[in-house]
Amino acid sequence: MDMLPKCDANYVPLSPITFLQRAASVYADRTSVIYGNARYTWKHTYNRCRRLASALRSLNISKNDVVSVLAPNIPAMYEMHFAVPMAGAVLNTINTRLDARSVATILRHSEAKAFFVDHQFIPLARDALKQLVSDSCDSHNAAEEAVSIPLVVAIDDQDVPTGARLGELEYEQLISLGDPRRHAPVEVEDEWDPIALNYTSGTTSAPKGVVYSHRGAFLSTLSLLLQWEVGAGPVYLWTLPMFHCNGWTFTWGVAARGGTNVCIRATKAAEMYRAISDHSVTHMCCAPTVFSMILEAAPNERRPLPNTVHVLTGGAPPPPAVVERIERLGFHVTHAYGLTEATGPALVCEWQDQWDALDSGARARLKARQGVSVVTLADADVVDPETLARVARDGRALGEIVLRGSSIMKGYYKDAEATAKTFRGGWFFTGDVGVVHEDGYIEIKDRSKDVIISGGENISSVEVEAVLYGHPKVVEAAVVAMPHKHWGETPCAFLAVKGEVKEEEIIRHCRKNMAKFMVPKKVVFLEEGLPKTSTGKVQKFQLRVIAKSIARKEEEEEEKRMQREQVVAMSRL
Numbered sequence: 001m002d003m004l005p006k007c008d009a010n011y012v013p014l015s016p017i018t019f020l021q022r023a024a025s026v027y028a029d030r031t032s033v034i035y036g037n038a039r040y041t042w043k044h045t046y047n048r049c050r051r052l053a054s055a056l057r058s059l060n061i062s063k064n065d066v067v068s069v070l071a072p073n074i075p076a077m078y079e080m081h082f083a084v085p086m087a088g089a090v091l092n093t094i095n096t097r098l099d100a101r102s103v104a105t106i107l108r109h110s111e112a113k114a115f116f117v118d119h120q121f122i123p124l125a126r127d128a129l130k131q132l133v134s135d136s137c138d139s140h141n142a143a144e145e146a147v148s149i150p151l152v153v154a155i156d157d158q159d160v161p162t163g164a165r166l167g168e169l170e171y172e173q174l175i176s177l178g179d180p181r182r183h184a185p186v187e188v189e190d191e192w193d194p195i196a197l198n199y200t201s202g203t204t205s206a207p208k209g210v211v212y213s214h215r216g217a218f219l220s221t222l223s224l225l226l227q228w229e230v231g232a233g234p235v236y237l238w239t240l241p242m243f244h245c246n247g248w249t250f251t252w253g254v255a256a257r258g259g260t261n262v263c264i265r266a267t268k269a270a271e272m273y274r275a276i277s278d279h280s281v282t283h284m285c286c287a288p289t290v291f292s293m294i295l296e297a298a299p300n301e302r303r304p305l306p307n308t309v310h311v312l313t314g315g316a317p318p319p320p321a322v323v324e325r326i327e328r329l330g331f332h333v334t335h336a337y338g339l340t341e342a343t344g345p346a347l348v349c350e351w352q353d354q355w356d357a358l359d360s361g362a363r364a365r366l367k368a369r370q371g372v373s374v375v376t377l378a379d380a381d382v383v384d385p386e387t388l389a390r391v392a393r394d395g396r397a398l399g400e401i402v403l404r405g406s407s408i409m410k411g412y413y414k415d416a417e418a419t420a421k422t423f424r425g426g427w428f429f430t431g432d433v434g435v436v437h438e439d440g441y442i443e444i445k446d447r448s449k450d451v452i453i454s455g456g457e458n459i460s461s462v463e464v465e466a467v468l469y470g471h472p473k474v475v476e477a478a479v480v481a482m483p484h485k486h487w488g489e490t491p492c493a494f495l496a497v498k499g500e501v502k503e504e505e506i507i508r509h510c511r512k513n514m515a516k517f518m519v520p521k522k523v524v525f526l527e528e529g530l531p532k533t534s535t536g537k538v539q540k541f542q543l544r545v546i547a548k549s550i551a552r553k554e555e556e557e558e559e560k561r562m563q564r565e566q567v568v569a570m571s572r573l
């Protein structure tokens with residue numbers, strides 16, 4: 001049997017771009033994309049992608065060249081997920097909430113050959129390009145790595161054109177100029193070839209460039225469709241940014257199921273309710289912070305849900321109290337855990353039938369666990385990061401969550417050291433601390449950098465946050481370490497609340513619901529909400545800076561008070 005070789009008939013490189021070709025033939029006249037009043041069918045989308053791929057090739061974009069895009073969830077952004085790899089190039093979607101300096105850093109690091117910019121982000125892109133030009137002048141003087149300036153393509157609004165331009169080229173003009181007969185889309189030669197370059201959220205350190213292969217993207221897409229039980233023809237609302245791990249692969253996945261992509265420019269409560277109601281949305285993905293937006297929407301923004309909306313949530317721990325509330329509204333939540341490095345979700349809290357009989361609170365607590373590996377992952381575990389020994393399956397022993405399988409990235413672009421550090425002993429190390437329960441379900445307790453160590457005890461900020469979310473007035477909660485002269489660190493809670501609530505009330509609520517050593521010593525109310533990354537994660541490093549300065553101030557005041565008491569005591573002598 002070993003003598004039977006691979007041939008073109010039985011061995012075709014796996015790539016998610018094949019989903020589009022199939023969609024164009026199987027679902028040709030079905031609506032592929034809705035954006036405002038603009039509508040496309042799968043036949044249209046396929047033809048437009050072929051034209052764009054061919055236009056890119058005519059501009060000398062070739063194999064492994066990086067094409068960057070700065071755009072919200074619009075049809076062009078969707079099309080580029082197919083057109084760029086169809087030209088043999090690598091898609092780099094840039095986070096639209098970054099500042100010009102960071103956008104320039106990504107353009108420089110990725111050596112982007114082309115840069116597509118949505119009209120709304122032209123001012124940001126212009127500043128980033130200025131920065132890049134100035135870096136390029138500096139690099140000539142300092143004999144650094146040369147900086148190349150990408151070809152710029154403006155994307156005008158595909159529903160209501162604005163006429164805004166940046167650079168010489170415009171998106172629709174490229175599509176009309178593309179001629180697949182002269183420059184045919186490129187065949188994928190090797191499924192290990194890169195398809196996308198995604199920078200991490202930068203929650204804990206400088207963003208790293210994560211490279212996906214066609215194979216990894218293909219398998220992750222199928223795996224997530226299966227895991228989430230997405231049937232034929234889903235109506236998928238784009239609330240998760242497509243720039244976040246290629247929309248957790250659903251950019252490619254919606255084509256695989258012949259679904260309809262409902263694109264909205266901004267993930268805001270009114271837009272979401274309207275789109276769900278107008279288009280009978282069946283599926284959406286989002287970070288748990290989006291739940292708070294939906295739950296706190298003003299009465300005039302709300303609309304009744306026309307049907308059950310299946311939501312895949314992840315990216316941050318969903319507090320059980322919030323899961324319970326959102327499900328009462330008619331959303332059905334599936335919880336997944338993942339990372340940019342794992343091509344989006346890697347663990348999913350797969351539901352067990354016997355859990356249906358539990359009350360809603362118990363169901364939400366089970367659902368808030370991160371779960372078991374998705375089908376294309378070979379293995380997931382929690383291990384001692386030094387010895388690599390598996391931790392006990394008791395829901396208590398802490399270790400680092402590790403993953404292994406075809407969904408894991410190829411590596412970090414131009415960073416061999418970070419790649420070597422994260423791949424060890426046949427595992428990918430996530431940097432997240434977790435436990436394994438008796439039933440084999442993994443639960444994240446913290447990111448290793450976020451664990452609070454108070455008097456030698458580890459405190460999981462996620463556990464303290466879950467209790468805080470149980471308070472009826474808490475809308476957002478994050479807990480970080482605050483330096484403490486006796487305990488080393490103590491928990492400091494940052495809250496966004498509705499209505500009036502005092503620090504003492506929150507502390508009382510915590511005392512009632514958690515061990516004494518876990519109770520936050522300080523509660524800070526942030527009226528403007530918690531600082532977040534573009535992917536909806538709380539920027540805990542910013543909160544740590546505030547907590548540190550509060551601790552310093554309190555220590556200074558304490559010292560002053562002691563000095564005053566000493567003076568008084570001396571004067572009495």
Ligand SMILES: Nc1ncnc2c1ncn2[C@@H]1O[C@H](COP(=O)(O)OP(=O)(O)OP(=O)(O)O)[C@@H](O)[C@H]1O
Nearest residue numbers: 200201202203204205315316317336337338339340
């Ligand atoms: N369901 C979840 N529950 C808890 N945490 C989650 C969940 N899903 C993802 N996360 C957190 O998000 C992290 C992955 O985030 P992402 O890849 O967007 O970049 P980042 O790790 O935040 O950024 P950086 O690596 O640059 O600091 C995970 O390591 C984990 O800490």
